[in-house]
Amino acid sequence: MAYYLPLAVCTSLLVVFYFTKVRQDRRRLPFPPGPKPWPLIGNVLDIPTSTSWYTYTKWSKIYNSNMLYVNPFGQKLLILNSFEDAEELMDVRSANSSGRPFNPMMQLIGLDAHTAFMGKTPLWRKHRTMLRQSLGKQALIRQHHVFEKKVAELVHKIATDPGNFRGHCKAYGPAIAMDVFYGYDLVDNDDPLLIQTLKVVDQATDALLPGVFLVNTFPFLRYLPRWFPGAGFHDRAADTRRITVHIRDTPFDRAVKNLSQGVGRPSIVTEWLRQDKVDEDCAKLAKDVAIGALEAVIETTSATLDAFCLALTLNPEVQKIAQEEIRQVVGTTVLPTLRDRPFMPYLEAIYRETLRWAPPTPLGVPHTTAEDDVYNGYLIPAGTVVVANIWAMTRNEKKYPEPEAFRPGRFLDPDGTLNHDDRVLTFGFGRRICAGKDLASEIVWLAMANILATFNISKANDENGNEIEVLPKFIGEAVSHPAPFECAIKLRRELEGVL
Numbered sequence: 001m002a003y004y005l006p007l008a009v010c011t012s013l014l015v016v017f018y019f020t021k022v023r024q025d026r027r028r029l030p031f032p033p034g035p036k037p038w039p040l041i042g043n044v045l046d047i048p049t050s051t052s053w054y055t056y057t058k059w060s061k062i063y064n065s066n067m068l069y070v071n072p073f074g075q076k077l078l079i080l081n082s083f084e085d086a087e088e089l090m091d092v093r094s095a096n097s098s099g100r101p102f103n104p105m106m107q108l109i110g111l112d113a114h115t116a117f118m119g120k121t122p123l124w125r126k127h128r129t130m131l132r133q134s135l136g137k138q139a140l141i142r143q144h145h146v147f148e149k150k151v152a153e154l155v156h157k158i159a160t161d162p163g164n165f166r167g168h169c170k171a172y173g174p175a176i177a178m179d180v181f182y183g184y185d186l187v188d189n190d191d192p193l194l195i196q197t198l199k200v201v202d203q204a205t206d207a208l209l210p211g212v213f214l215v216n217t218f219p220f221l222r223y224l225p226r227w228f229p230g231a232g233f234h235d236r237a238a239d240t241r242r243i244t245v246h247i248r249d250t251p252f253d254r255a256v257k258n259l260s261q262g263v264g265r266p267s268i269v270t271e272w273l274r275q276d277k278v279d280e281d282c283a284k285l286a287k288d289v290a291i292g293a294l295e296a297v298i299e300t301t302s303a304t305l306d307a308f309c310l311a312l313t314l315n316p317e318v319q320k321i322a323q324e325e326i327r328q329v330v331g332t333t334v335l336p337t338l339r340d341r342p343f344m345p346y347l348e349a350i351y352r353e354t355l356r357w358a359p360p361t362p363l364g365v366p367h368t369t370a371e372d373d374v375y376n377g378y379l380i381p382a383g384t385v386v387v388a389n390i391w392a393m394t395r396n397e398k399k400y401p402e403p404e405a406f407r408p409g410r411f412l413d414p415d416g417t418l419n420h421d422d423r424v425l426t427f428g429f430g431r432r433i434c435a436g437k438d439l440a441s442e443i444v445w446l447a448m449a450n451i452l453a454t455f456n457i458s459k460a461n462d463e464n465g466n467e468i469e470v471l472p473k474f475i476g477e478a479v480s481h482p483a484p485f486e487c488a489i490k491l492r493r494e495l496e497g498v499l
């Protein structure tokens with residue numbers, strides 16, 4: 001017994017010494033390369049405010065490294081331009097890299113309780129479990145009838161009003177989400193709930209951008225009173241917060257009322273409420289998870305479908321091959337469904353190529369590290385914001401020669417079957433990977449298949465009958481969309497009079 005005490009003390013000292021030494025040694029390691037910081041302001045002037053993925057990709061050439069480290073105003077920022085590094089640091093080491101940076105503006109507009117913006121907390125894990133149970137591949141089979149109904153509405157809207165195809169594509173994702181989560185039938189593009197949700201999503205997108213809100217650079221500003229010069233963000237935030245609460249509560253309350261009266265359709269929200277006793281906490285949880293998912297659908301899905309229409313406009317030969325595949329599998333009198341998906345490898349390749357060619361989330365959503373880490377001889381300190389430059393990964397010329405060309409064939413083997421490159425990078429990484437990726441994959445594929453089966457998309461003509469040239473250009477930051485472009489969307493001749 002007398003020996004135990006000194007032994008325990010020595011062991012503790014050794015442990016403390018070991019960890020202190022390791023930490024000190026780690027602290028002597030360099031950070032990954034990157035632009036030289038200025039005193040006080042660090043790299044604040046180096047951080048681009050738009051289409052930053054291009055700049056970050058260029059940095060790899062300048063600093064001869066796929067990992068780049070910058071420090072704007074004391075914030076540690078690591079940019080990963082290669083898939084291999086992101087896979088190691090964000091997938092394999094995701095226990096350490098699944099946090100989210102604190103975003104004061106998100107908090108002020110009331111979005112900090114939504115899955116995508118929460119820290120790695122037990123509550124976030126609960127969100128993920130609920131989403132996994134309701135949006136896993138197996139669970140989604142029960143929603144296929146909703147997807148088919150909504151895709152038919154999308155096709156009908158495009159057929160009757162082709163000029164506004166972007167508006168129709170924008171309403172498609174939320175219409176599905178509203179239906180599956182709340183049993184709410186959103187049909188009109190100008191449904192007030194949709195308009196208000198779009199407004200909140202716009203604000204959230206702005207809040208994710210560097211430099212739009214000063215309060216995100218200097219978080220202490222959030223303590224300024226509203227009347228203080230420069231504190232105008234408080235008013236804007238309060239407006240958005242009101243709408244956030246409204247769009248969170250309205251469809252939810254309706255679903256709950258229907259549940260209590262035994263009317264209405266079952267939905268994911270009513271399922272969640274049946275599982276638990278409906279107390280305030282459980283209701284708040286269900287509300288936050290559902291609205292967070294609804295917001296996540298909108299821009300990402302519509303940006304993908306816009307890019308798909310742009311790709312078809314620019315690549316008529318791709319369209320022809322896909323239409324022939326659809327004809328061979330389902331004929332010309334019925335529309336393709338998700339049951340046909342396994343039999344259409346070329347269309348699957350179009351789906352993968354669209355998300356590679358025009359990743360809607362070129363920089364994913366930033367993660368943060370919990371503890372110091374060492375990788376390839378570099379120190380990645382605790383609290384580093386880690387950004388996966390998905391755009392750079394999709395431009396890896398070794399893997400994707402001539403990366404700017406839209407070529408679905410890259411995902412096919414010579415015998416026309418799909419190859420093994422099935423990881424869709426734009427869904428992100430590790431434990432934070434998009435919680436709706438299976439739903440997104442199904443509704444995006446279904447829309448692509450139905451648009452191809454129903455329409456011919458081509459360049460539009462000007463008043464003199466000349467083709468209007470289209471240059472693929474992308475705008476946006478948190479979500480990248482094709483810039484507005486002209487195209488002609490015409491019902492395929494064999495369907496005229498049917499729709």
Ligand code: HEM
Pocket residue numbers: 115116117118128131177292293294296297300301304360361364365366367426427428429430431432433434435436437439440444
């Ligand atoms: C093409 C469509 C979509 C794209 C490109 C996309 C992309 C992403 C990305 C990049 C992230 C962050 C991943 C990371 O942190 O590494 C994310 C997170 C998320 N997505 Fe998606 N998404 C899409 C559609 C959807 C849909 C349809 C839903 C739900 C119905 C959804 C729900 C979510 C949620 C809840 C998160 C937060 C996950 C977390 O932080 O734990 N997304 N998505």
